[in-house]
Amino acid sequence: MFLTLVMGSMAGLIVLAFFALDVPGKTANNVALLLLFSLTTPWLALGFWNAIIGLVIMQTGRDPVRGPRRGTAVPSTAILMCVRNEPPERVVLNLDSMMAEIEAAGCSKNFHLYVLSDTSRADMIVDEEEAFEGLSRKWDGRFLVTYRRRETNTGFKAGNIRDFLERWGDDHELMVTLDADSFMPASGMLRMIDIMQSEPRLGILQSLVIGMPTSSAFARLFQFGMRLGLRSWTIGSAWWQADCGPYWGHNAVIRVEPFKRHCAIPPLPGKGILSGHILSHDQIEAALMRRAGYEVRVLAEEDLGWEENPPTLIEFIRRDRRWLRGTLQYLFFIGLPGLRPVSRVQLVLAMLMFTGSPAWVALLLVGAVALATDPTGTLVNAEYGVPLLEIILTMWFAPKIATVIDVLSRPTFRIGYGGGLRFLSSVVAETIFSLLLSPIMWVCHTTSLLGLLTGRTIGWTGQVRNDHVISWSAALRELWPQTALGLASLTIVAATLPRALPYVFVLMVGGLVLSVPFCVVTSWPSTGRVLKRLGIGRLPEETAPPVALQRRAATVSGAEEPASAD
Numbered sequence: 001m002f003l004t005l006v007m008g009s010m011a012g013l014i015v016l017a018f019f020a021l022d023v024p025g026k027t028a029n030n031v032a033l034l035l036l037f038s039l040t041t042p043w044l045a046l047g048f049w050n051a052i053i054g055l056v057i058m059q060t061g062r063d064p065v066r067g068p069r070r071g072t073a074v075p076s077t078a079i080l081m082c083v084r085n086e087p088p089e090r091v092v093l094n095l096d097s098m099m100a101e102i103e104a105a106g107c108s109k110n111f112h113l114y115v116l117s118d119t120s121r122a123d124m125i126v127d128e129e130e131a132f133e134g135l136s137r138k139w140d141g142r143f144l145v146t147y148r149r150r151e152t153n154t155g156f157k158a159g160n161i162r163d164f165l166e167r168w169g170d171d172h173e174l175m176v177t178l179d180a181d182s183f184m185p186a187s188g189m190l191r192m193i194d195i196m197q198s199e200p201r202l203g204i205l206q207s208l209v210i211g212m213p214t215s216s217a218f219a220r221l222f223q224f225g226m227r228l229g230l231r232s233w234t235i236g237s238a239w240w241q242a243d244c245g246p247y248w249g250h251n252a253v254i255r256v257e258p259f260k261r262h263c264a265i266p267p268l269p270g271k272g273i274l275s276g277h278i279l280s281h282d283q284i285e286a287a288l289m290r291r292a293g294y295e296v297r298v299l300a301e302e303d304l305g306w307e308e309n310p311p312t313l314i315e316f317i318r319r320d321r322r323w324l325r326g327t328l329q330y331l332f333f334i335g336l337p338g339l340r341p342v343s344r345v346q347l348v349l350a351m352l353m354f355t356g357s358p359a360w361v362a363l364l365l366v367g368a369v370a371l372a373t374d375p376t377g378t379l380v381n382a383e384y385g386v387p388l389l390e391i392i393l394t395m396w397f398a399p400k401i402a403t404v405i406d407v408l409s410r411p412t413f414r415i416g417y418g419g420g421l422r423f424l425s426s427v428v429a430e431t432i433f434s435l436l437l438s439p440i441m442w443v444c445h446t447t448s449l450l451g452l453l454t455g456r457t458i459g460w461t462g463q464v465r466n467d468h469v470i471s472w473s474a475a476l477r478e479l480w481p482q483t484a485l486g487l488a489s490l491t492i493v494a495a496t497l498p499r500a501l502p503y504v505f506v507l508m509v510g511g512l513v514l515s516v517p518f519c520v521v522t523s524w525p526s527t528g529r530v531l532k533r534l535g536i537g538r539l540p541e542e543t544a545p546p547v548a549l550q551r552r553a554a555t556v557s558g559a560e561e562p563a564s565a566d
Contacts (some may be wrong), residue, residue: 018034039359047396050232051398075174079112083128084180085124086128092134094183098186103143115147116163155265170260182209184306192299203290204289204294204296207251209306221536224537225430227403238297245295245297245298251307263289265285290339313475325448327354357446368489371497372496422536423538426535436514469520479516
């Protein structure tokens with residue numbers, strides 16, 4: 001059913017685009033533009049139908065697993081914290097708060113924390129060893145803690161976890177995977193373990209991971225948008241993916257024995273740009289777990305765990321570049337024997353998330369060249385072009401629109417986001433933010449793909465997670481391709497078809513032209529403070545902070561007052 005909906009929508013978009021581009025005398029341009037547009041339609045259709053199904057379930061469905069814990073015994077569970085070149089203070093803060101919650105729940109004897117380090121920077125190693133050994137001493141006799149650092153990060157994060165499995169995996173029935181920016185409350189962790197215990201064929205249970213309250217303007221707006229889109233998208237996709245669900249590499253509970261036995265990922269042979277150990281391991285591991293006969297499901301609830309998002313645009317780009325190469329490596333796993341059809345589709349969809357970007361950039365380039373070389377300045381038949389644009393925008397924003405409808409229909413949800421007026425103001429601000437950010441990332445993905453084709457390597461580097469200011473020169477060094485492409489396109493459109501300027505500026509060129517000031521201004525602490533004071537980007541965790549986040553805030557700042565709902 002879902003395949004029919006998606007394919008039918010793609011066909012409808014392509015047919016409408018054909019009529020919109022049916023301009024006499026421009027056959028070559030029309031064919032190129034239609035082919036490029038066709039490459040963008042899968043992600044539009046997927047997002048739209050995930051959102052529609054998600055909205056229907058949110059409004060009418062009842063979660064079959066929602067309810068009190070059944071109180072099953074907690075089995076021996078390993079908590080894996082994977083770190084590489086991370087300032088240890090922030091990681092220790094998250095772990096200490098989480099361990100205190102688990103102890104308060106009376107389950108600390110059932111857990112064993114493993115800090116699995118791949119840190120290579122000499123200036124961090126000593127601080128890291130002292131920090132985690134201090135954490136171990138603090139919890140001595142109350143919570144088992146093991147710190148291990150590898151000299152080389154063979155296999156990246158997947159290799160780090162594989163080393164744990166070979167050394168200690170047989171001692172545990174379940175494991176909880178965390179990233180350095182992850183935080184899971186004991187209540188969420190125990191709830192997911194309870195579900196795993198009641199479903200012995202459940203191999204991976206992935207939680208919905210949402211952004212933690214932040215003072216960074218960039219992260220604040222980005223994760224508000226993710227909060228809007230992720231819930232309807234994930235609920236809708238969970239409906240059709242069912243037991244072939246996703247694994248995102250962290251904030252998940254995994255059954256150790258089948259994972260150890262069936263989910264090892266060999267390095268890709270050869271010496272090409274995509275050879276060697278895989279960078280993005282998680283979705284392949286989910287496919288292998290399902291191939292072994294174990295279910296992989298996502299629990300789309302918003303109180304199971306949080307993560308910290310990159311505080312600036314440049315850090316966001318660095319993370320996406322690493323994901324890009326790892327995701328392209330999925331190409332070599334799609335044809336693995338025995339994979340379920342939906343698992344293969346999952347791998348394809350992950351690749352489409354990045355490979356659609358060059359199509360959008362090429363659409364801009366081909367369209368600009370067509371305008372520059374055609375004295376008539378007519379590129380699109382407005383009778384069909386205007387409805388096509390309206391449909392594209394609706395499908396593009398459908399996951400967020402679905403959640404907006406759901407929030408506005410529930411008084412308690414509206415209060416959580418600071419009230420209806422603040423919520424709608426945040427939606428407007430985030431929409432502008434997304435329209436600026438999307439073309440910047442399209443160009444980033446395209447240049448990264450071109451870099452890979454020319455032999456440029458993308459490795460695994462640590463993230464700068466603390467708020468910091470980006471200088472104008474640093475932003476220009478990173479974003480000059482976006483700026484140059486935007487100015488050139490803007491000049492061509494202004495000279496040949498000025499009436500199209502508002503549309504082109506809003507949909508793509510504006511984000512490119514403004515990429516440098518966008519990067520700099522969203523890194524300013526003052527911008528974040530203004531947004532927070534106005535309630536723009538407010539999350540329910542700020543209005544009514546969960547106990548777990550209050551405890552974490554008190555640890556970091558000496559009983560800091562939680563945000564109020566003023």
